[in-house]
Amino acid sequence: MDVSIIDISRRLEQGTPTWPGDTPFSYSVSWSKEESGSVNVGKLEMSIHTGTHVDAPFHFMNNGERIYDLDLELYVGPALVVDVTNLSSIAAKDLEQIDLTNVSRILFKTNSWTDYTKFPEEVTYIEADVAPFLAKHNIKLIGVDVPSVDPLDSKELQAHHALHTHHIHILEGLDLQNVTPGWYELMAFPLPIVEGDGSPVRAVLRSHNK
Numbered sequence: 717m718d719v720s721i722i723d724i725s726r727r728l729e730q731g732t733p734t735w736p737g738d739t740p741f742s743y744s745v746s747w748s749k750e751e752s753g754s755v756n757v758g759k760l761e762m763s764i765h766t767g768t769h770v771d772a773p774f775h776f777m778n779n780g781e782r783i784y785d786l787d788l789e790l791y792v793g794p795a796l797v798v799d800v801t802n803l804s805s806i807a808a809k810d811l812e813q814i815d816l817t818n819v820s821r822i823l824f825k826t827n828s829w830t831d832y833t834k835f836p837e838e839v840t841y842i843e844a845d846v847a848p849f850l851a852k853h854n855i856k857l858i859g860v861d862v863p864s865v866d867p868l869d870s871k872e873l874q875a876h877h878a879l880h881t882h883h884i885h886i887l888e889g890l891d892l893q894n895v896t897p898g899w900y901e902l903m904a905f906p907l908p909i910v911e912g913d914g915s916p917v918r919a920v921l922r923s924h925n926k
């Protein structure tokens with residue numbers, strides 16, 4: 717079988733960086749094999765926005781859709797990984813040279829968060845004019861290798877809102893360090909957390925010929 721999977725998910729373990737002030741990641745065995753007599757049973761506590769995850773519109777809008785309401789088609793299918801390393805922000809003008817024909821999922825490799833042991837101080841973010849530009853090309857999902865599509869100190873969340881207005885969904889916290897830009901098949905399904913403002917995902921790429 718000639719399929720190779722590239723894992724583009726960040727590890728979830730004690731000490732995994734979390735948004736400042738948000739719930740730390742914790743996994744523990746709440747019921748050990750000795751106690752239960754048969755099995756180890758694990759317990760998980762985490763912010764939904766830790767590591768590799770998708771945002772649901774409810775994350776930034778009280779009347780927005782919850783994660784369970786979103787179409788799973790968004791999270792599986794061809795995706796283009798684009799190199800935007802060395803930019804402090806991504807604007808529409810930075811994307812004009814890219815052939816976006818038939819792209820419905822685009823993943824930005826910014827390489828601006830490469831020390832996975834620490835929450836970053838500053839990362840490459842998405843300018844508000846990117847959303848209308850990508851929507852013109854029928855893009856439905858964007859993915860970034862940083863904790864947010866907006867600047868980390870943003871309260872207005874311009875990019876989140878602009879993307880939502882243009883029906884573009886958001887995947888955050890990818891690990892694209894070892895990914896060569898180009899075409900892949902993406903798979904990154906959210907968990908069926910009915911009321912969720914998002915969900916952690918196991919995001920992977922598989923080689924794909926356009």
Ligand SMILES: Nc1ccccc1C(=O)C[C@H](N)C(=O)O
Nearest residue numbers: 735738763765771863864865888
């Ligand atoms: N976890 C947080 C706690 C407080 C304030 C923001 C966040 C976020 O996660 C925002 C980020 N733009 C996100 O969508 O993942």
Ligand SMILES: [Zn+2]
Nearest residue numbers: 765770771888
């Ligand atoms: Zn998020």
Ligand SMILES: [Zn+2]
Nearest residue numbers: 771864865888
């Ligand atoms: Zn977000």
